[in-house]
Amino acid sequence: MTDLLPTKEREEAQTSLIQAIYEVAIDPNVYDKLVDLWGRHLLATLGEDLQTPQDLSPVVAQHLLRAFEILNRLGRQEQAQAPAQPKSDRAELRLSQSGEILDTSPLATEVLGAAPQGSVFDLALSSESAARLRLEIGGKKASALASNAADDAASEIYVFFTKGDKHPYPMVREQPAEGGTGQDFILAGLHNKWTEAHDQILRKMFGLTDAETRVARELLTGATLPEIAATTGRSVDTLRTQLKSIRRKTYTSNQQQLVRIMTGLETLIKTSSMSSNSSDRTDHHFILPDGRKMAYRCFGPEQGQPCLFIHNMLNGPNFPDALIPEIHRLGLRLICPIRPGFGSSDPDPVSRRHPREAPDRFCADMSAFLKHLGHRRLVAIGHMSGAVFAFRLAQLHPKLITGVFNISGAVPLTDMGQIRAMHYRQQIMALTARFTPRMLPTLLRAGIAQIDAGGVEAFLNALYRQGTPDRAIAEHAEHRDILFTGFRQTVQQGHWSFAIDSHHVVRDWSRYCAFLAQPVILIHGTADPVVTEASAQSFAARMGFQFHSYSDVGQLVLYQQSRDVLQRLKQMASATLE
Structure with missing residues (x-):
């Protein structure tokens, strides 16, 4: 506690706080430092029981209010409406003839765990797809990819599995991107992840039951019937019966055909989603x-x-x-x-x-x-x-x-x-709102400046600590975009609603x-x-x-x-x- 420190250290702590108050007006990245120093000062002022607040230092209060005026006069930065980071609509891998990953989109890194200079065969993909991909990349077909990619790309589908939940993630071959060597092997994801929409397509269009839908989904991950039996508690004989029903209803005879069925329905899923949700x-x-x-x-x-x-x-x-x-x-x-x-x-x-x-x-x-x-x-x-x-x-x-x-x-x-x-950041904001509400606008306005300056990531880090369930959810690209959109929506007109x-x-x-x-x-x-x-x-x-x-x-x-x-x-x- 600051009030228990020697006088010299108390003065130094207060000086550091005042410096941070004015620094944040120039450099929004100082916001986290400001909140930390302000929190220490406030906790010391309130005392151990948080019930007997003493007078806040009039010097600190004066500087906080002055900083608020400065921030307001500086106004909002134009980049407040710009996205925090470039978005990628799909996962994409660019491979060499040896299977080395030459480049990867952010979504491919997140969903598949792909990284440049790694090997595509280090990623999780079905054994059938891996064998076919080795043939395509290392065999005679590799030299002809540039000429025939547009003709038969739809038939070349490779089933990868997502890094976390191991859901099927079909990828299709495409023409080399600009700047490629002409021999590059391009794989592009057909969808971001397996969703309820895919389950609904299987149920509604083919009449699959919930149990059959789950079996179909598991089959697409490359699981065998004994493996599915172990995870579902059903017998292999029961699963064989369901598999026959799935093949009869979907008019397929093997895993690859089922994948292709889902690939063909991908456009329908997206169109349906857009028409019903736009x-x-x-x-x-x-x-x-x-x-x-x-x-x-x-x-x-x-x-x-x-x-x-x-x-x-x-x-x-x-x-x-x-x-x-x-x-x-x-x-x-x-x-x-x-x-x-x-x-x-x-x-x-x-x-x-x-x-x-x-x-x-x-x-x-x-x-x-x-x-x-x-x-x-x-x-x-x-x-x-x-x-x-x-x-x-x-x-x-x-x-x-x-x-x-x-x-x-x-x-x-x-x-x-x-x-x-409460966690520290929320605790400091709550105490400020409760005991020193006149100071809250400065902290909120400084937080807006941090977001405006592209510091949404830092704002997110302060809210959801590493290793927590919330942070794990926030690491997903879609959830992160939702949170970022919400932050900007909150501050679009300033801090007063907050x-x-x-x-x-x-x-x-x-x-x-x-x-x-x-x-x-x-x-x-x-x-x-x-x-x-x-x-x-x-x-x-x-x-x-x-x-x-x-x-x-x-x-x-x-x-x-x-x-x-x-x-x-x-x-x-x-x-x-x-």
């Missing part, structure tokens, strides 16, 4: 009674069971591709307003001046919005900090909201132990949960870095709510356990809406 990702707009514009998105069939998705302060209504077909399959209609001040939705000046009024203001907006859409009964989904608004909406409009479904939801802060249990949410989540908002007649379920991860399982479970028990937790799952439970979470939401919707 409108899902489109921002619509509604003009609120006071003239403000509110953006919103809708996911799922128009006649599906309506659920109001209330997003949190960091992610927005952005979902993985695999989640959208599942929403359609379950017959759910997710209505996702983008809250005031987030994304392209106009800010609410009243909530900005008086953050405590934000939940009631949001409920008034929703009343007009949902009436416009013609929805009279919905389930309210509170995602993380969106829980505050979901509970208040259910409380004020009991006939409109039939149930509350919280995913990684915030819980009322009733003791400082809940803050102490500050408004912070005002509520660091206080006891139990009053919004009182006297609810609707069913409530809390979905949580045991490794949540902000709200511990014990805290969420205690809150649920105290209020009489249902509680379900997932082991070894963090705050990103919606991404890690998406199918099960949606299935539970479907159960609540069916029970309360019909």
Whole structure:
């Protein structure tokens, strides 16, 4: 603690903090250093029990407020809207005649574990594909690749397996890229990963049962019937019977033919996905009674069971591709307003001046919005900090909201132990919002500067530590893109919406949960870095709510356990809406 240090060391610590305050205005990469130094100073000021805050150093406070003015005058950098890193739509390998990997796309590195100067035969691929690939690369056909690649590329499919889950990953031969030697061997992925859409194609187009679909999927990974029997608990004889049924229904006689069937359906999968989901990702707009514009998105069939998705302060209504077909399959209609001040939705000046009024203001907006859409009964989904608004909406409009479904939801802060249990970055932000709210805008504005300067990766590192379930989820390219999009959506109009949410989540908002007649379920991860399982479970028990937790799952439970979470939401919707 700083207050226990000798006077000279205290002065040096304060000097370092003040230097970082001004450095961050010039170099946004200093943001992490600033938060660390500010955190030490704040913890020392608050004392051991976090209950008896002493006066914050007026010198430090003055410099923080001045830095905020400087950052605001400097304005936002134009590159705020640019992607953090180049995206690759597919996995691609460029191979030499010997099978050496000459170049690889980022997606190929992530999905297959490929790296330049390695050998393609060190990657996981089926034995049949490996034998054929050795013949193609090392045999007489290698010299003719450039001339006939366009003619028979579709017939040359090689089944690789993804690095983590070992799902089949078909790749097809293509013409050499520009700059190649003319003898280069190009393999391009046919899809990013095996998804629910592929399972649906097998089930719907060929009439495969769920059990047969799983067997087909396992066969595509190169597994033998005895291996499948060992992992599924079914007998080899049963699997033989199912295999005969699969071949009869798909009109195939071997593994390669089945792969080619799926390859031919790849275009259908993409076209179907685009036609059914393109409108899902489109921002619509509604003009609120006071003239403000509110953006919103809708996911799922128009006649599906309506659920109001209330997003949190960091992610927005952005979902993985695999989640959208599942929403359609379950017959759910997710209505996702983008809250005031987030994304392209106009800010609410009243909530900005008086953050405590934000939940009631949001409920008034929703009343007009949902009436416009013609929805009279919905389930309210509170995602993380969106829980505050979901509970208040259910409380004020009991006939409109039939149930509350919280995913990684915030819980009322009733003791400082809940803050102490948070990871360091979240803890410092929570303490700042609770005890020194005037200082919070500077930290948030400096964080925006870091994101604007292309420091989204550093921002992500601070949120999700290495070795945690959340970090493992965030390492996936699609999830990372979703998180990056959410961060930029949060800061698109500045820091005030984040500050408004912070005002509520660091206080006891139990009053919004009182006297609810609707069913409530809390979905949580045991490794949540902000709200511990014990805290969420205690809150649920105290209020009489249902509680379900997932082991070894963090705050990103919606991404890690998406199918099960949606299935539970479907159960609540069916029970309360019909």
